[in-house]
Amino acid sequence: MKDYDCEKLLGLPKLQIGIGIGLIFVSVISNIVVLLRSRFPVPGFFLVMVPLIVMLTMGLALVGANKLGSRRLMATPVWFKEKVRNNDNWENIKSCIFTTGTCDDLVSRSWNLKAYDFSIKKLSSIESGCCKPPSICQMDYVNATFWTKVEGAVDESQQQYSDCATWQNDRSILCYNCGSCRHGFVRVMESKWMNLGVLLILMALLLIIVHILLFVMVMWEHYN
Template sequence: MFKVSNNLIGILNLVTFLLSIPILGGGIWLSHRASTDCEKFLEKPIIALGVFLLVVSLAGLIGACCRVSWLLWAYLLVMFLLIVLLFCFTIFAFVVTNKGAGEVASGRGYKEYRLGDYSNWLQNRVNSNKNWNKIRSCLQDGKVCKSLADDANNGFEDFYKKHLSPIQSGCCKPPSDCGFTYMSATVWTKPANVTSTNPDCTTWDNDAKALCFDCKSCKAGVLDNLKRDWKKVAVVNIIFLIFLVVVYSIGCCAFRNNRDDNGYRGWKGNP
């Protein structure tokens, strides 16, 4: 007769197995339909996640329900490593996102962002040309500035009262200290002599495909958005870690049941 822990592990892994199928299918579908760099960037992680869940859930399901101890042992080992990795990532996420915040601009409804305010590790990630080319491509494909450019009510005063997202503030307009003259949300006139030493002032371009996508302020806006997302993920990870520890504990009970049951059968089979 199956023990409760074996039944629970079997049910949990059956649910995980069923969930892995649409995840894997979605990754395969995306690999054939992806047309942008952002979509192509997602296809491999989604497929890898689907395969991982499929294999691990099968190991846990067979190990618990068919009393295959070595499969259940492998399942518990993977679970233990996953718990350690998630714990380390959660701590790391809190550490690297501890620095950096937008600065309130005088008379503005939005904040402005400086790359140097964020952790060195994050700065190095966006300063890498390989990484930034992919991020910039995603920003352009996502048309993050289109809503500002299409807003016919963007008068001078209305624009400065807007609550822009970090990416819109950093990528869709020049920094305030450049002293540019407002024409529209994404069109600005450079003064004859730019007194600011901010390199973003020379990087800005009114071309809708360029704007400030190569500016340091744009990279800072991306990092501020990433910082918020990572903190949310870290909180979810804590909840998920508690769940994994509970499942791991149940799995250990199921493994002990397997070992005791196999030992009992071996003892019973002896003359």
């Protein structure tokens, strides 16, 4: 799995290592049960089902498909939103995004683009949310991180346009304090961990089906 900038601030690399160790454990248990299937069919079946159900539950939580996606369970959609909602956490994340030079890289890649060309350029969620004002602000493009406000284009006092008032052309400020920047960071993190969740679900379901069929086959041989 790709390691994203600033992910370490949330302790996610440790979770990633833990899941990797867990997958190795499941693999070892699964193979032991297969090798000893004729001697211990029932204990072996229940022994392998426990970690597989835990694995399936973890996958469902990571994709936000059950109520386990809570504030306490790391890397779930609810957990990510809670983390960026905390201003102390966000200050550290925001500083990290600035330090990594994400917006500076965007400028260097698009310095010669006209407004239309930039509008169709594919941006990451963090680039779109933190380096430029939201499209609803209807600002005039000068370059990737410099935009001019159009008088009367939007009512910045309204909640949905609050990011328009927050935006500044200062390279150290830009839209780092915007809600769109927080949402962009969450989308990047969610995308990675949802993909892992899908992988865990598919692997767990496959192994559960295989071990159920194996158990039925062994019991059939025993009693037939």
